[in-house]
Amino acid sequence: MISINDKVSALMVFFLISASQIGVGFLGFQSIINKYAEHDGWISLIIASLGISSIIWIIYQILKNDARGDIVAIHQFTYGKWLGNFLTLLFTIYLLLLATVVLRTYIEIVQVWIFPHLNVWSFLLLVIPLIYYTISNQFRTVVGVCFLGIVYPFFLNLTLLYPLKYADVTYILPVMDHTITEIMQSSTLAVLNFMGISALLVFYPFIRGAGQSQKYAHYGNLYTTLTYLAVCLIAYVYYSQGELEEQIWPTLGLWKIIKMPFMERFEYFGIATLFFTILPNVVLFMWAATRVVHRTFGFHHKKVAVALLGILFIGCIVSVGREGVNILNDFAGKIGLVFLFIYIPILFTINFIRRKVRKHVS
Amino acid sequence: MYLKYIVFFVFVTVSLLFNFQMPTKVIDQIQTITVAGYDATDQDMIRETVVSPKYLAEGKVQDFIYTDTAATVYENRVNLNAQATERLLNGKLEVAFYDQVLAEQGIEHFVDYLTRDPSIGGALYLAVVDGSARELIDSVKTSKGRGVFFNDFFDHNIRHGNLPQTNLKQFESSLKNETCDPFLPMLSVKGKKPTLQSIAFFDDDKYVDKLPIRDADVFKLLYENVSDESYQYKSDTYFASIENMESDKDVDFKAKSGDVIINLHIQAVIREFTRKEPTNRLETIEKDIERDIEQKADKLISRFRELKIDPLCIEGVVKSSYRDYQKERFKSVYQEMPIHVNVDVKITGSGTER
Numbered sequence: 231m232i233s234i235n236d237k238v239s240a241l242m243v244f245f246l247i248s249a250s251q252i253g254v255g256f257l258g259f260q261s262i263i264n265k266y267a268e269h270d271g272w273i274s275l276i277i278a279s280l281g282i283s284s285i286i287w288i289i290y291q292i293l294k295n296d297a298r299g300d301i302v303a304i305h306q307f308t309y310g311k312w313l314g315n316f317l318t319l320l321f322t323i324y325l326l327l328l329a330t331v332v333l334r335t336y337i338e339i340v341q342v343w344i345f346p347h348l349n350v351w352s353f354l355l356l357v358i359p360l361i362y363y364t365i366s367n368q369f370r371t372v373v374g375v376c377f378l379g380i381v382y383p384f385f386l387n388l389t390l391l392y393p394l395k396y397a398d399v400t401y402i403l404p405v406m407d408h409t410i411t412e413i414m415q416s417s418t419l420a421v422l423n424f425m426g427i428s429a430l431l432v433f434y435p436f437i438r439g440a441g442q443s444q445k446y447a448h449y450g451n452l453y454t455t456l457t458y459l460a461v462c463l464i465a466y467v468y469y470s471q472g473e474l475e476e477q478i479w480p481t482l483g484l485w486k487i488i489k490m491p492f493m494e495r496f497e498y499f500g501i502a503t504l505f506f507t508i509l510p511n512v513v514l515f516m517w518a519a520t521r522v523v524h525r526t527f528g529f530h531h532k533k534v535a536v537a538l539l540g541i542l543f544i545g546c547i548v549s550v551g552r553e554g555v556n557i558l559n560d561f562a563g564k565i566g567l568v569f570l571f572i573y574i575p576i577l578f579t580i581n582f583i584r585r586k587v588r589k590h591v592s
Numbered sequence: 593m594y595l596k597y598i599v600f601f602v603f604v605t606v607s608l609l610f611n612f613q614m615p616t617k618v619i620d621q622i623q624t625i626t627v628a629g630y631d632a633t634d635q636d637m638i639r640e641t642v643v644s645p646k647y648l649a650e651g652k653v654q655d656f657i658y659t660d661t662a663a664t665v666y667e668n669r670v671n672l673n674a675q676a677t678e679r680l681l682n683g684k685l686e687v688a689f690y691d692q693v694l695a696e697q698g699i700e701h702f703v704d705y706l707t708r709d710p711s712i713g714g715a716l717y718l719a720v721v722d723g724s725a726r727e728l729i730d731s732v733k734t735s736k737g738r739g740v741f742f743n744d745f746f747d748h749n750i751r752h753g754n755l756p757q758t759n760l761k762q763f764e765s766s767l768k769n770e771t772c773d774p775f776l777p778m779l780s781v782k783g784k785k786p787t788l789q790s791i792a793f794f795d796d797d798k799y800v801d802k803l804p805i806r807d808a809d810v811f812k813l814l815y816e817n818v819s820d821e822s823y824q825y826k827s828d829t830y831f832a833s834i835e836n837m838e839s840d841k842d843v844d845f846k847a848k849s850g851d852v853i854i855n856l857h858i859q860a861v862i863r864e865f866t867r868k869e870p871t872n873r874l875e876t877i878e879k880d881i882e883r884d885i886e887q888k889a890d891k892l893i894s895r896f897r898e899l900k901i902d903p904l905c906i907e908g909v910v911k912s913s914y915r916d917y918q919k920e921r922f923k924s925v926y927q928e929m930p931i932h933v934n935v936d937v938k939i940t941g942s943g944t945e946r
Contacts, residue, residue, distance in 0.1 A: 261783035343710045347614045355607035359600040396761060400905070472768030487714040487761055494684065495713060 237436055238373045240443035246433060247286075247450030249376035251511035252457060254335040259423045259458070259482040260465040266472060267416035269401060270408045272462045274416035279455035281417070282424040283448055285570050289427070290444045293434045295585060301431040308581045316527050320520045321431075324565055326538060328425065328516035330545035331562045333357070336508045339479065340554045343497050345543040351547050360509075361364030363518040365553050366535045369436045372510075372517045379510030380453075383503050387457070389496065390464050393484045397467040408582065418567060422559075423567040424451070424460060426511060432518035478483070478552075516542065525534050623656065623676055624684035626739020629725025630665075630702065632693035637661050640668040641726045644680060653737035659726060662939070665705055665715075683711045687742040688718050688760075689725040689779070695792065696798035702769065703797070707764055712759030715837060717746045718749040720792040722780035731781045746777065749788055754808040756791075756815045767797055770919070771907040772863045778802055797899045803892070810888040813839050813856060814904055823860070825881050832877055833864035834939065839930050852906055852931045856885070861941035871946050882935040889933040897927050906931065 263271040293299045297309065301321060305314035333354075341348050364371050430447065437443050477483050482548045490497040519538050524531045525564045623644040631639040641659045648654055658680075660671035673680055688706065690699050706712050721728050734741040749755040755777055766774035778792040790802040791811065803811060809823055821837040837860040844853045862870050862877065870877060896902065907926070911917045 345614060349610055352607040352610040355603040359603050396765075398765075398905075398908075399913035400908045403914055407915060470765045470769030470772070472770060473765055476768070483714075489713055489715045495711065497710065 232435055234438070235437040236368055236370065238370060240437055240439050240446055241371050242377065243437060243443040243446040243452075244450040244453070245431065246373060246382050246514070247427060247447050248454045248457075249379040250429050250514050251424050251451070251454040252380075252507055253423075253426065254331045254339070254508060254510040255423035256458070257339065257481045257504070258477075258479040260462055260469075261474050262422075262475050263416045263462075264474050265416060265419060266412045267408050268405060268412075268481055269403075269466060270413055271420075272402070272418050272466060273406070274413050275455070275458055275462055277413065277417040278420035279451060279458075280426060280569070281421060282427060283451055285574055286427060286444070286447050286451060288574055289430055290447070291380060292574075292578050292581055293431070293579070294441055295581075299440060300433075300436045300522075300525065304431075304577070304581060306568050308577065308584050311315045317524050318522055321428075321520050321569075324569060325428070325432075325515045325519040325522070326541060326545070327363070327558075327562050327565065328361070328428075329512045329519070329542055330549075331558050332508060332511045332515070333542065334546045334549050334558060335555055336505070338552070339482070339501060343482065351543070354543050354546055360544060361513055361516055362539055363534060364513045364550065365520055366532045369433065369517070372433075372513055375513050376510040380508050382506045386500060386503060387460070389485065389500070390460060391490060392488050393464060393468045396487065397464070398470075398513075399467055401470055402466045419563075421570070422563040423561075424454065425570065426514070427451070428566075428569065429518045432521050442547075449513075457480045457508045459523055480563070512542075531548055545559070565567075598780055617679075617681065621678055622681050623678045625680055625682055626684055626737065627687045627689070627723070627729060627742060629729050629891070630694055631691045631725050632697065633661055637663055638665070638668065638694070638727065639673065640665065641729055642672060642680065643729060643738045644676070645739060652735060653740075654737050657729060658667060665702070671678075671686075680710055681711070684739065684943050685712055686739040687746070688716065689721045690718070691721050691723070691725050692799065695776075695794075696722045698797040700797035703760070703764055703767065706760055712760075714759060716760040717742065717758070718760055718776050719746075720776050720778045722778055722789055722802075723801040728781055731784055733785075733787055735795065745788075750822050753788075754805050754812055754821075755788065756808075756812045762903075766903075766905070769905075769908070771902070771911050772775075772905040773901045773903050775903045777805075785796055793896075793899070793903055795935050797871055800899055800901060801895075807888070810885060810892055811857070813885065813894070814841065814854060814889055816939075817841055822863075823881065823885075824875075825884055827880065827884075831864070831866045832862060832870070832881070834881070834937075835863045836858035836861050843906070845910045845913045847914050847942060850925070850929055852909065852929065854889070854931070854933045856933065856935045858885075858935065858937045859940055860937070861943065862939050863943060869946055871942050874942075878937045878939055881937045885931050885935045885937075890933075893931050893933070900926070902926070 267274050292304060296303050302318050305318045308314065309317060337348070337350055337353055340353070364375055407433050426453065434440055452523070461481055465484060468484060469477065469480060474480060482497060483498070485496045485500050490496065493499065516538060520531060520535045523529060523534045523538070549555055617771070625642045625644050627643040629641040631641070639659060639661045641657060644658070645653045645658060656676070658672045660668055660673045660675070662668040662671055669680065688702070690702065703718070706716065729738060732738050732741055750757055758775070758777060763774045763776060766772040773796065774794045776792050776794070778790045779786055780789040781787070782940050788805050790804045790848070791808050792799050793801045793803070809821065812818055812821065818837060818839045821839070822833065822835045823837055825832040826876045837858055840857040842855050844855070846853065867943055893904070896904065908924055910922060
């Protein structure tokens with residue numbers, strides 16, 4: 231059982247959820263969701279966020295009814311020991327993939343904007359001790375990083391006012407100029423930026439009064455949505471459609487116009503600060519993966535952490551160049567979509583039936 | 593337990609050791625380019641001229657100017673580096689000039705190389721040169737360095753002069769926007785000094801026409817909201833000059849009749865009047881100026897229509913307010929669609945005298 235000292239208050243769910251959602255997708259999602267809905271892409275964002283909110287509700291419904299309340303217990307209860315553990319293993323791989331995508335994309339951004347000659351592996355050697363330090367001990371450390379990951383980069387939101395000088399509202403008018411299908415297609419792409427909530431399946435038992443924390447999860451999702459919406463709308467009125475298609479990282483591109491007397495390029499400062507939004511992502515997913523393996527197979531938590539960090543290290547080195555990172559991103563996106571919107575509802579249904587049957591028998 | 597710290601220490605040390613070998617850009621060992629000029633030469637070659645400042649004692653700047661010819665910008669960079677004492681880098685680029693021949697051939701390629709480079713910001717000024725960019729750069733006499741000189745030069749002309757807001761970001765936006773055509777300032781050497789001569793209009797990325805800068809005030813009013821401008825009215829009976837002009841522009845598309853209506857609200861104070869007591873004649877002056885601006889605007893718009901260019905982004909307005917917008921249909925009606933300009937001038941003061 232998890233001691234009360236290891237648990238965190240329900241309010242922290244807000245920070246955990248938003249910190250896990252806002253990651254590298256934040257830097258370039260505008261040109262991705264632009265694909266089908268074009269200038270109506272921001273509507274897709276709202277739809278995606280509503281979808282995620284309902285998934286959060288489903289996850290809470292699943293977790294509420296289990297005494298130990300994490301995915302390992304749920305899987306074992308629903309599918310039995312063998313199949314359950316196998317699916318848990320797949321879930322671990324998914325979490326590892328998410329962590330790899332986030333870290334590798336961030337390194338790519340550093341390579342493109344700041345240090346073109348940066349060695350991926352030697353940069354990882356700097357970061358991995360930090361990740362190990364955070365995940366090897368208590369969950370509270372992870373929560374602390376997530377909290378700072380929201381609070382510390384908050385001032386970057388102010389820099390979004392700068393590009394408004396060049397805004398042209400006609401770029402996003404007329405509103406709702408695309409069919410519902412196009413907007414829905416774009417929202418499936420927008421969902422990728424909210425994927426982090428799957429960590430909720432693991433850290434749920436670490437929350438004091440977990441059942442009552444659902445509203446904070448929704449608030450967290452709301453905060454993410456508002457942040458995304460602001461960045462999205464500003465990028466949409468700042469860039470013309472033709473420009474947006476060619477940009478890889480529209481959010482970073484917004485900083486190109488900022489020129490201060492004491493700072494020629496703001497990006498260097500911004501990208502360095504963004505490390506604090508990237509770190510909670512990586513740390514939370516790695517911690518969740520470690521925790522799940524530890525729970526399923528009973529290995530020592532710290533040893534699992536070392537092994538998984540080894541996998542993370544290799545995963546980041548293997549994917550090379552823009553192409554490699556892109557493939558990684560697409561792959562993670564597709565799996566995430568299937569996991570959240572197909573697997574979670576299925577799990578909910580089977581779990582529900584299973585519970586009713588069990589009750590009947592006893 | 594110690595093992596953990598030893599491993600951490602080794603990791604960090606190895607990482608720092610290997611990243612230590614990364615190529616560095618030490619400020620004393622590089623030359624930052626502040627101005628770049630491109631001229632077309634024969635045989636499809638480009639002559640590139642770059643200016644790199646060297647800061648001497650007592651706030652004095654000495655500009656180094658390098659010129660060479662090659663087929664591409666980066667091939668040129670190799671040639672220029674062969675002349676420079678230190679490595680030339682783009683990070684501080686303030687202005688880029690293109691001569692008229694290059695502008696006529698299309699400058700999309702040059703803009704692409706500027707926007708692709710993460711070390712170049714969006715606030716960079718682009719300009720066309722009537723004549724050779726090399727001559728223009730040579731003609732500058734300044735103690736603050738040519739980069740700062742040109743930066744200030746464009747800056748004050750945009751803030752208080754007839755030049756509308758323009759920079760790399762805005763040029764790129766209109767270039768890649770299908771409903772708009774870009775424009776750039778055009779400079780020339782006049783009396784051995786660089787002079788803002790006109791505004792160059794582009795069809796897509798190709799230079800097609802220019803408008804003298806003294807007539808550009810109407811274009812600026814139609815293009816954006818101005819905050820500190822002046823306007824000169826001239827007629828056979830009197831001259832008047834209004835200052836501190838603030839304007840508010842809104843463009844409407846009436847889908848039913850297919851009309852475009854540009855409403856301009858202007859507030860200003862009168863500063864120069866060739867007759868007596870302007871306060872008693874404010875209404876006539878306002879009316880005269882309104883009519884004058886409207887006439888000039890109509891002329892300007894019909895000129896754009898003849899050239900089939902749309903620097904005022906009228907197509908963007910139509911597209912954003914009309915759901916049945918089709919590109920081909922707009923193209924076919926653009927020449928003769930009714931575009932009305934309504935100007936409303938309010939003179940709010942006359943200085944310290946009646």
